[in-house]
Amino acid sequence: MEILAAISVMAFGALILGAAIGYAAVRFKVDGDPITDKINAILPQTQCGQCGYPGCKPYAEAIARGDAEINLCPPGGEDAIRNLSELLGREYKPAGESVRTETQPGIALIDEAACIGCTLCIQACPVDAILGAAKQMHTVIIPFCTGCELCLPPCPVDCIEIKPAPESPENWAWPHPAENRPFAAPTLERF
Amino acid sequence: MSGQKIFSFPGGIKLAHRKEASSEKAIEPLPMPDRLILPLRHSAGSAPMPIVKTGEKVKKGQCLASAESWISASLHAPTSGTVRDIGDYPIAHPSGLAALCIVIEADGEDAWVERRPFLEDSARLGPEATQRYLQGMGVVGMGGAVLPSHVKLSKAPGISLETLIVNGAECEPFITCDDRLMRERSDEIASGIIFLVELLGAREAIIAIEDNKPEAAAAMRAALSARLETTANDIRVTIIPAVYPAGSLKQLIYMLTGKRAPAGVLPAQLGVQCFNTATIHAIWRALAHGEPVISRIITVTGNVNRPGNLEAPLGTPILDILRYAEVRPETDGCLVGGPMMGFLLPNYDAPIGKGANCLIARSPEFFPARAPESPCMRCTSCAQVCPQGLLPYEMYRWSRVKDFAKVINYNINECIECGCCSYVCASSIPLVQYFRFAKDEIRTAARKKEAADKARERFEFRQFRIEREKEERSLKLARAAQKSAAEQAEIAAAVERVGSSGATTREHGEKA
Numbered sequence: 182m183e184i185l186a187a188i189s190v191m192a193f194g195a196l197i198l199g200a201a202i203g204y205a206a207v208r209f210k211v212d213g214d215p216i217t218d219k220i221n222a223i224l225p226q227t228q229c230g231q232c233g234y235p236g237c238k239p240y241a242e243a244i245a246r247g248d249a250e251i252n253l254c255p256p257g258g259e260d261a262i263r264n265l266s267e268l269l270g271r272e273y274k275p276a277g278e279s280v281r282t283e284t285q286p287g288i289a290l291i292d293e294a295a296c297i298g299c300t301l302c303i304q305a306c307p308v309d310a311i312l313g314a315a316k317q318m319h320t321v322i323i324p325f326c327t328g329c330e331l332c333l334p335p336c337p338v339d340c341i342e343i344k345p346a347p348e349s350p351e352n353w354a355w356p357h358p359a360e361n362r363p364f365a366a367p368t369l370e371r372f
Numbered sequence: 373m374s375g376q377k378i379f380s381f382p383g384g385i386k387l388a389h390r391k392e393a394s395s396e397k398a399i400e401p402l403p404m405p406d407r408l409i410l411p412l413r414h415s416a417g418s419a420p421m422p423i424v425k426t427g428e429k430v431k432k433g434q435c436l437a438s439a440e441s442w443i444s445a446s447l448h449a450p451t452s453g454t455v456r457d458i459g460d461y462p463i464a465h466p467s468g469l470a471a472l473c474i475v476i477e478a479d480g481e482d483a484w485v486e487r488r489p490f491l492e493d494s495a496r497l498g499p500e501a502t503q504r505y506l507q508g509m510g511v512v513g514m515g516g517a518v519l520p521s522h523v524k525l526s527k528a529p530g531i532s533l534e535t536l537i538v539n540g541a542e543c544e545p546f547i548t549c550d551d552r553l554m555r556e557r558s559d560e561i562a563s564g565i566i567f568l569v570e571l572l573g574a575r576e577a578i579i580a581i582e583d584n585k586p587e588a589a590a591a592m593r594a595a596l597s598a599r600l601e602t603t604a605n606d607i608r609v610t611i612i613p614a615v616y617p618a619g620s621l622k623q624l625i626y627m628l629t630g631k632r633a634p635a636g637v638l639p640a641q642l643g644v645q646c647f648n649t650a651t652i653h654a655i656w657r658a659l660a661h662g663e664p665v666i667s668r669i670i671t672v673t674g675n676v677n678r679p680g681n682l683e684a685p686l687g688t689p690i691l692d693i694l695r696y697a698e699v700r701p702e703t704d705g706c707l708v709g710g711p712m713m714g715f716l717l718p719n720y721d722a723p724i725g726k727g728a729n730c731l732i733a734r735s736p737e738f739f740p741a742r743a744p745e746s747p748c749m750r751c752t753s754c755a756q757v758c759p760q761g762l763l764p765y766e767m768y769r770w771s772r773v774k775d776f777a778k779v780i781n782y783n784i785n786e787c788i789e790c791g792c793c794s795y796v797c798a799s800s801i802p803l804v805q806y807f808r809f810a811k812d813e814i815r816t817a818a819r820k821k822e823a824a825d826k827a828r829e830r831f832e833f834r835q836f837r838i839e840r841e842k843e844e845r846s847l848k849l850a851r852a853a854q855k856s857a858a859e860q861a862e863i864a865a866a867v868e869r870v871g872s873s874g875a876t877t878r879e880h881g882e883k884a
Contacts, residue, residue, distance in 0.1 A: 225820075226827040236831060308830040327827050351413075352819075353467040354812035358805040359745070359772065 216269075217245045223264045227256045228307035229329030236307065244269070252276050256328070287328040287343035289321050295340035302332035302341060376578070376610045379630045381623045383759040384615040385792050387712075389584050390545040394673045397680035399552050402696060404451050408476045408687030409723040410436065411463045415512040416519045417443030422474060428455045431485040433664050436474050439507050445520040446510045450666040450685035453478040464690065464708050464725060468718030476687070487662030491567075494659060499525065499571055502659075509658040510665045510726075515539060515550075515619075515648035516709060518727040521655060524645055525572065534643035535629055536574040538565055538652060540581040540588060541612060541619030544710025547730040549669040550649045552681045554581070554588035558595035561649055564656030565607060566599060572645065576606040578628050579649075582614040616712065617790040621646055623759050635786055650729075665726060672697040674707070674732035684724055691720040693731060705734040712791040743800040754793035754803060760786050764793035764803050771810035776817070779810045787811070 221241040232253035234240040243249035244265070251265040252274040259276060266273040291302070291311075298316040310326045313319030332341050346352070413419040420437035424430060430449040437447040456477045460470035494502045503522035511521045527533065538561075542550040554561060569577050579596075581589045593609045600607065612618055612627055622633055624646065631642045639646055647655075650669065657663045666686055670693065673679040677698035684693055694706060707714040710730055724731075732738070754764035763782055770778040784807060793803040 221828070224824075226824040226831065228827065228831045236835075237828065238832075307834065308827050309834050310830075325826070325830060327823075348467075348469060350463060350465045350467055350469050350471050352816075353465075353469055354816055355466070355805065355808040357772075357774075357809050358802050 214242070214245055217241050219268055220244050220265065223257070223261055223268065224254060225256045225261065225327070227327035227329040229256060229327070229331055230307075231255045231329075250274060287330075288323055288326045288346050289328065289330070289332055289341055290344050291319055291321055292340040292342070293318050293320060295338055297338055299337060301335040301337065305331045305335045307331060376608070376628070377630075378610075378612060379627050380613070380615070381618075381626050381759050382761055383757045383792060384617060384623070385757050385795060386614070387545050387616045387795075389614070390673075391548050391551070391584070393679040394546075394671050394681055395548040395551055395585075397548075397552075399556055399669055399681045399683055402682045402684040402688060402693065404478050404480070404482060404685060405688050405692045406478055407456070407689070408450055408453075408478065408685060409461050409689065409721075410447060410450070410474045410476065410687040411461075411723065411725060412437055412447065412472045412474065414447055414510075414518065414686075414725050415445045416517065417441065417445075417523075419472070420444055420446050422458055424455050424458075424474070426455055426458055429453070429479075430455060430476065431483055433485045433487065433666060435508070435664070436476075439520075443520060443523055444507070445512050445522075446508050446664070447474070448510055448664040448666050449476055450687055451476070451478045452481050452483040462719040462722050464717060464722040464728060466715040466718070468722075473687075473723075489662045490659050494571075502571060506655060506658060509663075511651070511654050511658055512665065512726050513648060514650035514654060514665075514668060514726055514729070516713075516727045516729060518725070521647070521651055524640070524647070525568075526640075527572070528638070528640040528643075531641060531643050533572045533574045533640070533645055534576070535645075536565070536569055536572060536577040537624060537628060537644060537646040538577065538579040538649055539619055539621075539624060539646055540579055540585070540592070540649045541624060542585070543582060543614065543616045543619035544712050544714075544730075545616075546673050546732055547671050547710050548673075549671045549681050549729050551585045551588050553653060553669050554585070554649055555591045557653060558588075558591040559598075560656045560660075561653050562592065562595035562599055563660065564652040565596075567656065567659065568647065568652065569607060574645070577608070579607075579609045580612050580618075580624055580628060581609060582618060583611050584614045586611075616792065617759055617788070620759065620788055620790060622788070635783070668724070668726060668728070670724060670728055671730040672733075673730070674738050675700045675703045675735035676733050686726060687723045689721050689723055690717060690731060693724065694720070694733060697731075697733075699733050700735070703733040703735050707732040707734055711739070712795070713789060745801050746799045748799055748801060751798055753796045753798060757792040757796050759790060759792060760788060762787060764807075767810070768801060768803050768806050771806040774810075774813070776810060776814050780814060784810055784814070 221238055224237040224241060226237050228236045230236065232240045234243055240249060240254070244251060251269065251271055252262050254261050262276060263273060296318050298313060298318060300313065300315050302319060303311045303313055307329060308325055308327055310322045311319055311332065312322055328343060330343055412422065418441045420439045422437045424436050430436065430453065432449060432452045434449045435446050436449055439446045453476045455474060457475040459473065461473040461475065462468060463471045463473065490505050503525050506522040507520060512518045513521060540550055540554055565577055565579065579592050581592065589609050589611055596607055596609065610628065617623055618627060621639065625639055625644050626632055629644060631644060633639060633642055654665050667683050668686065669681055670684050671681050672693055676694065677700060679697060682693060690706065706717045706720065708717050708728055708731060709715065711732060714730065748765055748768060750765050752765060758764055767779055767782045767784050787807050789804050789808060791804050797803055
């Protein structure tokens with residue numbers, strides 16, 4: 182008799198806890214894969230496909246599944262690899278040959294006189310940064326261009342080139358004092 | 373007039389003033405140079421849009437570029453002449469890079485456009501019209517921050533203005549332009565202060581002047597007492613101790629009111645607003661005389677034979693000013709701004725702007741070579757002098773190894789780059805250089821993140837659009853297929869009908 186009471190108490194407890202867990206699984210369900218989003222946030226979103234995946238999100242998903250290495254992103258450079266290794270607890274891998282060390286991306290520029298208006302680059306641009314219509318001149322919307330270079334191969338007349346973003350007083354940054362001017366401070370002198 | 377309580381801010385240093393070379397020299401107009409180079413981006417915020425063309429003749433004071441957004445101010449011709457070019461020229465910036473400028477060749481006539489004072493209109497049309505007028509007159513903060521002044525005339529919602537502070541501290545060594553301005557043009561400054569007090573509805577106004585400028589304080593007191601019957605507000609001159617950086621916004625507000633602005637809180641939210649004396653002078657010139665900001669007082673000192681205070685047209689190449697002051701041959705550089713916060717000019721052809729208050733010709737006599745940088749020994753003398761209460765040695769440690777997450781934790785964005793820490797550093801570390809580097813890296817990273825987020829949004833929307841178009845196309849195809857199938861069926865039915873009726877006719881015919 183006592184045994185039955187004990188079993189029924191345990192069974193009742195299990196039922197309540199099971200119901201609570203079941204409810205929580207529905208109520209607090211996480212949509213999507215949070216780790217994929219975190220990886221995707223580190224990637225530079227150039228959507229260039231140089232990693233071998235069709236965009237940053239697919240590459241992030243592949244990393245999350247464990248299918249891809251973390252050092253395949255050329256535009257992300259060293260910083261992206263370092264951040265990914267920190268996030269995922271994976272060992273830091275030196276960049277592959279294709280990963281560039283300088284972090285300033287270029288910007289696509291269309292030689293508008295040579296453009297024949299074929300719209301092929303418009304179809305290739307992953308971020309809709311090229312404006313134009315059939316048989317009309319095309320142009321790049323500079324603030325939206327990520328410098329992914331995907332518009333270069335489809336162009337039949339090779340009128341697109343990637344140029345470094347122009348340096349202006351607004352985007353200029355102070356250099357590291359020790360790396361650039363070791364042991365000299367030209368502006369703040371004792372007097 | 374006295375009895376004002378002075379709160380003393382933490383940190384700060386007593387510096388040698390070095391102002392004697394130029395402080396007794398009266399303001400002198402600089403001869404009009406042949407060519408003026410006016411950078412479009414002459415204030416904080418966005419650059420105004422040019423409204424003149426190359427080759428166009430312009431009059432003195434004519435608007436060259438008009439402000440298009442709220443945090444922006446218009447730009448005017450400092451003299452009459454011809455617009456020679458609108459293009460990239462090196463500007464006075466530590467990078468030495470070029471920026472878009474309007475170049476004017478002076479015709480020597482210096483002929484004004486029609487000037488229309490705004491004082492009566494201001495009383496009639498109210499504060500908002502006055503703000504827009506000052507924006508159109510190109511009035512910006514002339515103490516160095518070059519924030520368009522009309523922005524600061526907006527009232528914070530729900531907060532009445534307690535104190536209007538007039539910043540005549542001029543705490544950096546060498547600089548004397550505000551000192552001279554207060555001594556020589558105290559009448560106009562006083563009128564401007566009274567106007568602003570009424571416009572903003574301020575309860576009191578305090579003109580803060582460091583104790584090393586007694587003549588300026590006396591001149592301002594005399595000018596105010598001649599006018600004080602006209603207003604019921606409490607307007608007074610207060611002498612503050614000459615401790616660097618007393619003229620810095622947050623430090624000055626604390627000294628006079630005891631109020632501390634936490635990170636991200638504007639002075640207006642504390643019921644305080646602060647204007648530089650030169651800015652108030654410019655506001656008054658614009659309102660009472662209809663003159664836009666086309667010149668400023670600039671101190672030229674250091675290794676020159678004729679140090680002084682010059683009223684220089686905006687856009688004057690710095691080399692012209694140095695030559696006018698007879699710069700000595702052994703000069704090895706020129707500082708723009710004071711010795712603490714200024715920068716070494718990379719290109720002498722660069723023009724002066726609205727915020728340039730001082731040029732110092734550098735030579736070993738004035739600026740002996742700094743001892744070589746040695747490792748930080750964490751003596752914490754930098755933390756003792758930091759007026760913002762930061763820990764420069766920790767910020768330096770992490771800036772140097774580029775661990776910016778840690779630097780942010782030490783509140784680097786609260787650093788005002790006053791240079792006290794670099795000045796006292798026993799290891800001669802250029803601390804502020806490291807902080808500027810770290811701040812710029814943090815800003816660049818934030819900008820990159822923002823760009824990446826925008827690119828992701830655009831990419832995802834493009835994917836969604838392509839999907840949608842594909843669906844629409846297949847839907848259309850399916851519908852078309854359905855339609856053609858129905859048509860086929862109809863045709864078949866018709867053929868059937870015709871076929872069967874034809875057959876009957878034939879039958880009838882055969883019968884006939």
